[in-house]
Every structure is written in structure tokens, then in C-alpha cells.
Amino acid sequence: MIRTAWLVAVKDLRIEQRSRVLLWQVLPFGVMALVLSGLALGPTHAGHSSAGPGLFYLVMLLVALLMINRSQVIEGSPGTRASVATLGLDPAGVFLGKALALAVELWLTGLVLLGGAVLVLHTALAGTLSALPSVVVTLGALAAAGTLYGALTGGGQGPVTLLPVLSLPAFAPLLIAGERSFSAALHGGALWRWWLISLVALVAYLGIGILLYGVLEES
Amino acid sequence: MSSPSPEVTLRDAVVLVGGFPLLSGVNLDLAPSSLTVVTGANGAGKTSLLRLLAGLVTLSSGAGVVAGVDLKGDLRELRRRVGWLGHEGSFYDDLSASENLVFAAKALARPTGEVASVLERVGLSSRAATSAKQLSAGQRRRLGLAWLLLRRPALWLLDEPYASLDDDGRTFFDQLIGDVVDSGATVVVSAHDPLRSRTLAPRTITLAGGLVVADRS
Numbered sequence: 001m002i003r004t005a006w007l008v009a010v011k012d013l014r015i016e017q018r019s020r021v022l023l024w025q026v027l028p029f030g031v032m033a034l035v036l037s038g039l040a041l042g043p044t045h046a047g048h049s050s051a052g053p054g055l056f057y058l059v060m061l062l063v064a065l066l067m068i069n070r071s072q073v074i075e076g077s078p079g080t081r082a083s084v085a086t087l088g089l090d091p092a093g094v095f096l097g098k099a100l101a102l103a104v105e106l107w108l109t110g111l112v113l114l115g116g117a118v119l120v121l122h123t124a125l126a127g128t129l130s131a132l133p134s135v136v137v138t139l140g141a142l143a144a145a146g147t148l149y150g151a152l153t154g155g156g157q158g159p160v161t162l163l164p165v166l167s168l169p170a171f172a173p174l175l176i177a178g179e180r181s182f183s184a185a186l187h188g189g190a191l192w193r194w195w196l197i198s199l200v201a202l203v204a205y206l207g208i209g210i211l212l213y214g215v216l217e218e219s
Numbered sequence: 220m221s222s223p224s225p226e227v228t229l230r231d232a233v234v235l236v237g238g239f240p241l242l243s244g245v246n247l248d249l250a251p252s253s254l255t256v257v258t259g260a261n262g263a264g265k266t267s268l269l270r271l272l273a274g275l276v277t278l279s280s281g282a283g284v285v286a287g288v289d290l291k292g293d294l295r296e297l298r299r300r301v302g303w304l305g306h307e308g309s310f311y312d313d314l315s316a317s318e319n320l321v322f323a324a325k326a327l328a329r330p331t332g333e334v335a336s337v338l339e340r341v342g343l344s345s346r347a348a349t350s351a352k353q354l355s356a357g358q359r360r361r362l363g364l365a366w367l368l369l370r371r372p373a374l375w376l377l378d379e380p381y382a383s384l385d386d387d388g389r390t391f392f393d394q395l396i397g398d399v400v401d402s403g404a405t406v407v408v409s410a411h412d413p414l415r416s417r418t419l420a421p422r423t424i425t426l427a428g429g430l431v432v433a434d435r436s
Binding site: 004011014015019074077083085086087088214218 | 301305322
């Protein structure tokens with residue numbers, strides 16, 4: 001399972017490196033969304049700072065939906081799906097590999113957007129840095145849940161509009177926990193309690209994915 | 220002395236997708252180490268039959284055993300035993316020819332050193348670093364064959380392999396398929412062109428409306 005996961009993750013990241021979709025399409029979209037959010041709030045720095053965590057996760061949600069869809073589309077051609085199916089890859093390993101690749105992409109994007117939050121939304125640098133562990137875990141959980149829901153909504157072959165509708169109820173608790181822990185890191189509060197909720201969600205989604213990804217692929 | 224058990228056995232095989240019958244009761248036996256061409260008009264059920272044999276669609280009713288696996292059993296196990304070359308293209312477009320094969324080799328726990336020799340055999344050595352999406356239709360077919368040569372399955376299922384091929388490509392495919400059958404594998408090829416089938420195959424099956432309407436050995 002681990003060997004398959006590594007193989008699939010490396011393959012997905014190499015495809016991303018070649019296609020540059022993340023670099024030239026998704027990342028600029030995320031930065032623009034963050035800048036527009038800052039402009040919409042107006043020039044008051046204090047207002048920006050309190051809204052910063054929420055806006056950061058809202059933009060991450062939009063970016064994640066694009067990347068989840070992209071992660072499934074690269075497997076979407078019927079011929080590719082059929083050929084890869086005959087390789088007999090362990091579905092649990094495929095799930096872990098795709099979730100890992102998606103997590104790496106989300107972490108890289110998140111890092112850039114956190115920098116953007118400091119510059120555009122004026123979140124305190126020290127607080128933003130101390131929020132990093134919770135951001136890493138929350139985005140990891142988002143990647144695991146997103147990989148699961150990507151497969152559930154057709155694995156790149158179903159309508160793309162289905163993914164946001166079905167996945168938002170699952171993403172909402174993650175986004176709330178992420179926003180709360182980021183806010184706690186900036187303004188003080190129970191950072192670790194929210195961080196723990198994200199961690200439990202990460203473990204739960206990984207477990208569900210390992211158990212169910214094969215069934216979703218078959219269906 | 221008893222004859223070897225068939226590589227493929229289908230009895231009244233029906234495949235329904237969305238209530239529509241793609242196969243309407245196919246009966247078929249294919250011997251090991253044989254070459255069979257499946258012909259028929261568009262929508263006759265050629266691709267559906269091959270997909271059923273590959274374990275890519277489920278049997279709705281009837282019975283079947285392919286490569287020793289019951290079609291109502293573990294289809295994952297069946298897929299591990301067959302090789303599939305679809306007419307849509309079977310690769311990751313953003314990876315090079317070589318990277319696609321290295322991925323397959325690693326997935327199959329085969330030495331990646333085989334990739335270079337397989338690429339050479341299908342005449343793609345000079346295109347090893349070219350991304351799959353930049354290959355011509357004929358080169359993509361050859362890459363598909365390279366993928367199968369790497370896997371060395373007992374049952375080869377080739378869906379319209381001659382589409383978009385020039386005469387050289389067709390000749391190359393014929394030779395390679397002949398070699399594969401000689402090495403003991405079973406090959407099933409779907410093809411539009413019955414003339415092509417007659418020159419190639421010792422056995423030709425014609426489908427119409429999801430049924431076998433002619434079987435010429």
C-alpha cells in the first residue's frame with residue numbers, strides 16, 4: 001500500500017510539474033481572489049486582520065475545489081482508467097497517493113496564500129507562523145476528504161458542478177476548525193483544541209478513504 | 220487426452236448499462252494461445268465484449284470464466300491477468316512515453332530496465348522522452364503495445380488497434396500479434412474491417428445487436 005501510494009503521489013506531482021496548471025492557473029486565481037477579498041474589505045487594517053483567517057480558508061476552499069477536480073481529471077480518460085485498472089494497483093494505496101499529492105499541492109498553495117494574507121490582509125507575521133501546524137493539518141484533512149469526494153462525484157467523469165455541492169457539508173467543519181485555530185493563533189484562544197479537531201478529521205478521512213476508495217472506484 | 224480448458228467461456232452473457240443491453244446473450248469459447256478477431260458494425264457490441272472480458276464492465280446475467288476467473292467473482296483479479304489496449308489512448312498525456320512505462324513497470328514490480336528494450340521493440344526509442352500527448356496516433360498505439368509487452372498478460376484484448384495506422388503500422392501490429400500468440404498468449408482483436416480480419420485471423424466472430432451472428436474458424 002505504501003509503495004503504491006508513493007508511486008501514485010510521485011506520478012501525480014510529476015504530471016502537475018509538467019502541465020504547470022497549479023503554477024499558472026490555480027495559484028494566480030488564488031492570489032487574485034485573496035487580493036480582491038482584501039479590496040472588498042476596504043483599507044482598515046484591523047478589519048482585515050480579524051477577517052484574515054476566514055478569507056484565507058475561503059480562498060483555499062475555492063482553490064481546493066479546482067485542484068480536487070484536476071486530481072481526478074488526470075485519471076479521467078476512459079482509456080487511461082482501463083489501462084491503469086489492469087495494473088491491479090491497491091485502491092487504498094491509490095487513495096493515499098492521490099491524497100498525498102493533493103496535500104502537497106495545497107500546502108504549497110497555502111504557503112503562498114499565507115504570505116499573501118500577511119501582505120494583503122495584514123495578519124500578524126508571528127501569529128501567522130504559529131498557525132502553520134494547524135494550517136498543515138487542516139489542508140491535509142481537506143486533501144483526504146477532497147480525494148474521497150472527487151472519486152464519489154465521478155472521478156473526473158461526472159459533472160464538475162457536483163463536487164462543490166456534495167463536498168461542502170464535509171468541508172465545512174474542517175474550514176471552521178481551521179479558521180478558529182488560525183484566529184486563535186492571531187488573537188489568542190484555544191488554538192490546540194481546534195487543531196486537534198482538524199487532526200481527528202484528518203485521521204478519520206484517511207481511514208474512510210483507505211476502506212472505501214476501492215468501492216467508489218468500482219462504482 | 221483432454222483438451223486444455225478454454226481461456227474464455229461465456230454462456231448467455233448479458234451486459235446492461237442503464238437498462239440498455241450492450242450484450243444480449245453471448246455464447247463463446249476461446250482456446251488458449253489463439254487469435255480471434257471480433258467484427259461488426261458500430262454499436263454491435265465489440266468494445267463491450269472486450270470490456271467484459273477485461274473485467275471493466277460487470278456481467279448482468281449469464282455466466283462466464285475468463286483467464287480462470289469467474290466473471291461474477293473478483294474482477295480486480297481478472298484485470299490483473301488481462302492486457303487492455305483501448306482505442307481512446309491509454310496513458311497519462313503529460314508524462315513521456317518512457318515515464319508512462321516506468322510507472323507501469325513499478326506498479327507491476329518489474330525492473331524498470333525493461334522499459335528501454337520494450338520501447339526499442341515497438342520502435343519508439345527515439346521518442347522515449349516525448350510526452351504521450353505529442354505522439355502521433357500510430358505512435359500512441361505502439362506505446363500501448365509497449366505497455367502490454369511490459370505486462371506480458373495471458374490474455375490480450377485489443378480494441379480497434381488498426382484505427383489510424385498506416386500500412387507499416389498495420390504490418391508491425393500483425394507481426395507482433397503473431398509473435399504474442401506464438402509465445403502462448405491468447406489475443407482477441409476487435410476490428411471494423413472484415414477484409415483485414417480475414418487476412419489476419421484463423422477465427423472471426425461477427426457481432427450484431429449484442430449477439431454473435433457468425434463464427435468462422
